[in-house]
Amino acid sequence: MENENENKFDETTNPLGNYALHHASGIGDEEIVKLLLSEQKEGKLIEFVMKEDDDKHTALHVASLNGYEKIVQLLLNTFSDMPQEKEKLIEYVMKADVDQATALHFASLNGYKEIVKLLLKSFSREEEKDKLMKYVMDDADGNGTALHLACKEGHTEIVKLLLKTFDEKDKLMEYMTKEDRLKFTTLHIASLNGHTETVKSLLNTFSSEEEREKVIEYVMKEDGEKHTALHWAAYYGHEQILKSLLDIFGEEEGCKLMEYVMTEDDDKCTALHLAEKRKHSGIVKLLQNYIR
Numbered sequence: 001m002e003n004e005n006e007n008k009f010d011e012t013t014n015p016l017g018n019y020a021l022h023h024a025s026g027i028g029d030e031e032i033v034k035l036l037l038s039e040q041k042e043g044k045l046i047e048f049v050m051k052e053d054d055d056k057h058t059a060l061h062v063a064s065l066n067g068y069e070k071i072v073q074l075l076l077n078t079f080s081d082m083p084q085e086k087e088k089l090i091e092y093v094m095k096a097d098v099d100q101a102t103a104l105h106f107a108s109l110n111g112y113k114e115i116v117k118l119l120l121k122s123f124s125r126e127e128e129k130d131k132l133m134k135y136v137m138d139d140a141d142g143n144g145t146a147l148h149l150a151c152k153e154g155h156t157e158i159v160k161l162l163l164k165t166f167d168e169k170d171k172l173m174e175y176m177t178k179e180d181r182l183k184f185t186t187l188h189i190a191s192l193n194g195h196t197e198t199v200k201s202l203l204n205t206f207s208s209e210e211e212r213e214k215v216i217e218y219v220m221k222e223d224g225e226k227h228t229a230l231h232w233a234a235y236y237g238h239e240q241i242l243k244s245l246l247d248i249f250g251e252e253e254g255c256k257l258m259e260y261v262m263t264e265d266d267d268k269c270t271a272l273h274l275a276e277k278r279k280h281s282g283i284v285k286l287l288q289n290y291i292r
Contacts, residue, residue, distance in 0.1 A: 058092065109146075
């Protein structure tokens with residue numbers, strides 16, 4: 001006769017409605033995670049690992065959110081390299097919660113570089129390249145891609161990792177210019193939050209002379225209220241970022257540079273107007289040099 005209490009621990013929920021594996025993964029208890037995984041019947045382990053809570057979070061979501069790298073590795077290691085299980089691994093890694101956020105969004109937002117590496121490494125085969133591109137480019141319900149979130153917090157090393165997933169420059173440009181629900185690009189977000197090194201990394205992605213048109217197009221993008229990244233840098237007083245944006249334009253692009261500096265937002269304000277309103281005297285002086 002089967003024991004009624006067999007595997008009860010892994011099937012019951014805690015007061016928050018999360019399964020035991022979710023709870024152990026969320027608090028970083030490696031030993032309990034190992035125990036739960038080891039107690040699963042043959043053929044049931046993957047089904048157990050892939051369970052979602054009421055908000056469609058998997059244990060991978062909560063471990064990634066909280067930065068528990070070893071638990072992320074334990075969860076991913078439950079899948080073998082056999083073709084059927086490899087497909088399940090990709091499905092698992094790509095799972096999105098009710099807000100369309102994946103484990104990659106969580107890890108990128110919170111700066112867990114090693115977890116980002118593990119997640120991206122799951123797409124190890126050439127035939128999985130298209131799925132990797134989709135994974136990286138997925139938007140979290142208007143809050144942006146993983147790149148948006150990494151730029152928001154200034155996680156420059158994660159920004160570099162995400163950008164390196166692209167071989168094709170056109171696809172990379174599409175990724176960098178993707179907009180969130182406010183029509184912010186990654187450059188808008190990094191600029192308004194004052195992340196100088198992140199801005200430099202974004203701008204340096206297009207470093208060859210042949211790509212100058214692309215980087216200028218990227219720099220001149222406007223958000224939903226017609227703000228450029230220059231507007232945001234001027235408004236918040238991020239002088240080094242403002243200089244990096246202006247330095248993109250070479251001598252032969254003087255007309256484009258003037259157009260950029262004189263761009264007006266929905267309130268008819270240029271970057272100079274915003275800097276004057278906010279009393280950022282250094283930026284005011286710098287911008288005045290461009291319009292004399």
